[in-house]
Amino acid sequence: MRDLNLKATEYFEAVARLGTVTKAAEELAVSPSAVSQQITGLEAQLGVRLFRREKRRLVLTLDGDRLFQTVTQAFGAIRNARSAISHQQDRRNLLIRVSPSFGVRWLGPRTFSFASENPEWNIRIDATPDFTAFQSESVDLDLRYGLGTWSGLTVTPIMHDQVLPLCSPGYLAELRGISDDPVEQLRHARLIDSVKMLFRWDLWLAANRVDIPEVEYPFRFDRSSMSIELAKQGGGIALDSVTLCLGELQRGELVPFSTRWPVLDFPAYWFVCPPRHMNRRIVKRFSDWLARACAEHDEAARWYLTGQGCVLREGAPTELIDVKPWGL
Template sequence: MRDLNLKGTEYFEAVARLGTVTKAAKELEVSPSAVSQQLGQLESQFGVKLFRREKRRLILTLEGDRLFQTLTQAFGAIRNARSAITHQRAVRNLTIRVSPSFGVRWLGPRIASFAAENPDWNIRVDATPDFSAFETELVDFDLRYGHGGWAGLAETCLLHDFVLPMCSPAYLEELRGYSDDPKEQLRRARLIDSVKMLFRWDLWLASNRIEVPDLTYPFRFDRSSMAIELAKQSGGIALDSVTLCLPELQRGELVPFCTDFAVIDFPAYWFVCPPRHLNRRIVRRFADWIEAACADHEAQMRGFLEGVGCTFRPETGH
């Protein structure tokens, strides 16, 4: 490709398409002699005639027609690529990565309000438990679940989580039919395991000095949304996040298993990105919006739990 006369191919394509040097020169905004010179150089390079003259028109030879067909496809592909790149550059995109359950149950019902305030932006939400590799992926920021402390990244705690055992009112009545003792109820209960929660049943039982012989889980899910849904359907007790199911608690579809046990309270949801990303106005705008929305949600959660008699046990890690 180094010795290919690219300007000559451009001039040749215009002449072949328009039929005359004069028309091609007008389209290219050059002189007819400049076009003729480039055609001569191209024919010398290929060692063949690309046109034959019939009256006042130039007709492609067999070799010229083959080159023209190839160039038509190549130039078309280049024009399409340029159009796509230009359009992509003109469109304003915001890409967010978020854990699946938080994305579906918390962010999903709220993000329309942010979109309405920023109608010129296209918002992509990538729901995955995997954190972004910011140096190789085109992601503006993560909404991460964890204890924080990600080296080299700017992080802001958005939301404390409140974790406690929850079940349906019907299932709680069923357990109370066995015993009035909550510890004995837990020994008989079907425990639903959310495998990606930071605080799981084994840790919670040990911290509350409850022994459950032969601890087993008839249900194990890698999505809190599935564990919460099963608990709503009286499938067992879920040890899970109030952040993800406050509406179900407010409607009475779920209830705390027992308010004698303190709610685990810890910073859990974080806004995370490279520091340079905070220089983007839309990133700062989203950060401000979600901080306000999370503060309101956390106040609602704390108020609800206090209202039903829960106490809190702050945790900073295992």
């Protein structure tokens, strides 16, 4: 490649594609003589004739056709890529990084609402469990799940999470056929473990003083969306997020396992970005829209849970992690 004259190859491709030196010169914005000189130099470099003249027309030789078939695809791909990049630069883009389950189950269905208010912007959502390294990545903001302890960044709580055991109505009826006691039901239940949740079964059982001699998890998932889906199908009880399955609860596809224990209610979702990013108009606009959407969701979630007879237990996550009893 170091020996290949790329300019001459570009001129050759234009002549072969357009059929004449004059048309190629017009496209390349050079003189016809400059094009001819480059073609002559390329033929000398390769040691073959690339064109032959027939009745004032340039016709590709066998070697010329072989070269043209290769380079025209290459230059076509380059032109397409350049066009796509230029078009992308002409549009304004907002890049958001979000945890996979939250992105699929909560943000994704609401994205069009924001996009319809901002049609001049392209919205890209990168669903990954990895947080953005803002010093080296071109991401506008993160929507993170966690405790909110990220230093050096603007960290704004956007939504509480409500966590409780959830299952399908059919599976709950099956457990009630074993016993009327929720503790005894848990001892016979298939527990679904969401391994990325802040509060998992071992913590929940200990803090609620539920004694299960041998806790087993026939199902473990690293995505809450998978745990919720299995619970909806009657596969077991998931200790998971109302934020991610409010629709299933409202439709009756999932139900609270029991109202005997309080619902964990704590700030879990955060708007995170470098302070300087808040000066960007689109980031501020998205932040304002997100605050409204999250407030609407929080109100709907609390309305549902209280309507089911659930009691919400608010508390600092660090306190809960200390495995203190969650008595009312």
